[in-house]
Amino acid sequence: xxxxxLLSEKIINALVAAGAPKCSEAHIRSSIKSKxxxxxxxxxxxxxxxxxxPPLQLAEKMLPLLNLENIAxxxxxxxxxxxxxxxxxxxxxxxxEFNFQNKKLAISDVTPQTIIIDYSAPNVAKQMHVGHLxxxxxxxxxxxxLNFLGHxxxxxxxxxxxxxxxxMLIAYLEKVKYKNTNDITLAxxxxxxxxxxxxxxxxxxxxxxxRNYVVKLQSGDxxxxxxxxxxxxxxxxxxxxxxxxxxVTLTEDDVMGESLYNDMLPNIVADLTAKGLAVESDGAIVxxxxxxxxxxxxxxxxxxxxxxxxxxxxxxxxxxxxxxxEILHADRVLYYIDSRQHKHLMHAWAIVRKAGYIxxxxxxxxxxxxxxxxxxGKPFRTRSGETIQLDDLLDEAIERAGALIRQKNxxxxxxxxxxxSKVVGIGAIKYADLSKNRTTDYIFDWDSMLTxxxxxxxxxxxxxxxxxxxxxxANINPTxxxxxxxxxxxYEQSLAIRLxxxxxxxxxxxxxxxxxxxxxxxxxxxxxFSSFYEHCPxxxxxxxxxxxxxxxxxxxxxxxxxxxxDILGIETVERx
Ligand code: ARG
Numbered sequence: 001x002x003x004x005x006l007l008s009e010k011i012i013n014a015l016v017a018a019g020a021p022k023c024s025e026a027h028i029r030s031s032i033k034s035k036x037x038x039x040x041x042x043x044x045x046x047x048x049x050x051x052x053x054p055p056l057q058l059a060e061k062m063l064p065l066l067n068l069e070n071i072a073x074x075x076x077x078x079x080x081x082x083x084x085x086x087x088x089x090x091x092x093x094x095x096x097e098f099n100f101q102n103k104k105l106a107i108s109d110v111t112p113q114t115i116i117i118d119y120s121a122p123n124v125a126k127q128m129h130v131g132h133l134x135x136x137x138x139x140x141x142x143x144x145x146l147n148f149l150g151h152x153x154x155x156x157x158x159x160x161x162x163x164x165x166x167x168m169l170i171a172y173l174e175k176v177k178y179k180n181t182n183d184i185t186l187a188x189x190x191x192x193x194x195x196x197x198x199x200x201x202x203x204x205x206x207x208x209x210x211r212n213y214v215v216k217l218q219s220g221d222x223x224x225x226x227x228x229x230x231x232x233x234x235x236x237x238x239x240x241x242x243x244x245x246x247x248v249t250l251t252e253d254d255v256m257g258e259s260l261y262n263d264m265l266p267n268i269v270a271d272l273t274a275k276g277l278a279v280e281s282d283g284a285i286v287x288x289x290x291x292x293x294x295x296x297x298x299x300x301x302x303x304x305x306x307x308x309x310x311x312x313x314x315x316x317x318x319x320x321x322x323x324x325x326e327i328l329h330a331d332r333v334l335y336y337i338d339s340r341q342h343k344h345l346m347h348a349w350a351i352v353r354k355a356g357y358i359x360x361x362x363x364x365x366x367x368x369x370x371x372x373x374x375x376x377g378k379p380f381r382t383r384s385g386e387t388i389q390l391d392d393l394l395d396e397a398i399e400r401a402g403a404l405i406r407q408k409n410x411x412x413x414x415x416x417x418x419x420x421s422k423v424v425g426i427g428a429i430k431y432a433d434l435s436k437n438r439t440t441d442y443i444f445d446w447d448s449m450l451t452x453x454x455x456x457x458x459x460x461x462x463x464x465x466x467x468x469x470x471x472x473x474a475n476i477n478p479t480x481x482x483x484x485x486x487x488x489x490x491y492e493q494s495l496a497i498r499l500x501x502x503x504x505x506x507x508x509x510x511x512x513x514x515x516x517x518x519x520x521x522x523x524x525x526x527x528x529f530s531s532f533y534e535h536c537p538x539x540x541x542x543x544x545x546x547x548x549x550x551x552x553x554x555x556x557x558x559x560x561x562x563x564x565x566d567i568l569g570i571e572t573v574e575r576x
Contacts, residue, residue, distance in 0.1 A: 001095045004504040011041045018062035020047035037084035044081040055081030093485040113331040116154045117143045123160030124235045125189045130372045137430045139336035140248045141515040144567045161257035167214030170227045172196035186238040261319035265311045283307035302347045317348035322357040332363045339368035367513045370441035380444045401425030423571045431457035435519035455523040463526035464572045467558040483548035491532040522564045529557045
């Protein structure tokens with residue numbers, strides 16, 4: 001049930017019938033205070049402005065035309081022309097009943113789209129760093145959400161697997177006569193990378209060899225390709241382990257790295273030149289974009305091919321967007337990337353649109369990520385200033401979660417403690433990131449993510465386990481609950497309304513790509529369940545009708561929490 005959509009439609013119909021233009025919007029949202037009802041519509045103000053009459057007059061005119069029979073028990077005008085809607089208890093109960101009987105929470109079908117999520121995208125020969133962690137976690141939650149709604153989701157891991165660094169690495173491995181390429185770890189690779197870079201900067205001969213290898217690699221030389229493949233495989237095997245530990249759904253099949261687009265690049269440069277969009281400038285090929293200005297206030301020139309013939313990150317992203325249209329037939333592409341790459345994407349996409357490589361209806365969206373900062377407000381690093389290895393970070397999370405769970409359960413068997421610590425520790429890192437608006441910088445803080453107070457993974461997982469344990473004690477067969485839902489008091493009613501708001505919440509997450517909205521919803525739901533349980537006894541109630549109705553509310557809460565946490569990629573346990 002999508003209450004928001006239903007009420008919006010009714011409000012718009014009434015507005016139009018009262019003389020407002022067809023394009024009027026209801027601007028409806030769930031009310032902040034109960035005295036304003038369950039929902040409030042604010043769209044009358046702008047509609048009245050459009051037709052030039054006072055909002056109150058339009059409100060009074062539309063109210064009798066607003067058909068909310070059986071849905072609302074009271075509708076009133078408040079303030080300068082807001083409409084407060086109080087939902088009818090019996091109507092709510094009926095919707096709950098319907099959701100209860102339905103597997104997927106009775107969510108209406110969406111028109112399925114092909115949606116690509118570009119996320120994670122670590123670079124080869126380097127450890128995945130905390131910057132990639134944010135994109136990985138948030139991108140994955142959005143992929144799960146869209147998948148749940150029935151869209152065709154393509155996960156695209158745009159790994160940095162192409163470029164001059166490979167010439168450098170191959171040259172270095174050859175220089176030191178490295179034999180055991182089968183035993184190289186990612187940590188070794190990183191050390192090689194640093195040394196290779198040093199050699200490249202200091203030794204012109206070495207640099208020459210390295211550049212030569214790049215050319216060879218690009219022209220498909222067998223030895224170079226083999227070495228390159230090895231470097232990619234070593235890196236991605238390690239990253240795949242991290243994805244697995246993080247319960248992230250990316251697999252080897254989702255890798256669509258920069259190298260995938262390499263063969264398209266010469267044609268793109270030729271085509272942009274033929275179309276008159278790209279021109280030669282000082283030996284390089286440049287696209288001038290007059291809608292962008294550089295720091296001197298001049299028209300922005302975006303280089304797509306360097307003097308030496310090499311292509312750039314931007315050229316690849318131009319090809320990539322084209323590929324996503326021509327080959328993958330995407331309706332929508334969501335890029336979960338650091339906000340510092342915003343300009344880069346805007347330039348690439350402006351060129352893509354000018355060249356007509358994708359239809360106007362295809363949406364390219366940069367879902368910007370702020371930086372992950374330490375408690376000191378500086379980029380998150382170890383105390384000695386090094387980048388933090390993700391494996392170490394995850395180990396620490398599990399260890400800290402273990403201590404927290406042990407405190408609560410001194411007698412829990414070690415084996416159970418270990419498996420719960422994993423779920424809570426990994427959950428804590430993910431949830432802390434998911435629950436914040438992704439566009440802002442984010443402070444990584446163990447204490448605030450590993451506490452049972454507030455909007456955290458431990459709180460949510462505990463809330464879930466609690467409902468599960470109540471229901472276990474009730475020992476009921478859900479299909480045997482024959483009494484209908486009745487909402488006798490405000491606690492039951494508030495919980496019920498919140499339960500029905502799952503659909504409008506998940507649709508907002510899907511449209512805006514913002515999982516923190518789901519976290520906030522689930523947190524609120526868990527709190528409402530808590531006060532419901534406190535005031536509405538379930539197990540000891542003698543009245544069968546109340547008992548069964550409350551059990552239904554509890555079961556639906558359990559199911560909603562489970563589905564909600566699932567689409568965030570957060571695991572649950574039955575006891576903690
Ligand atoms: N590998 C890049 C980085 O580490 C991120 C790639 C993002 N995706 C893209 N289509 N440009 O910064």
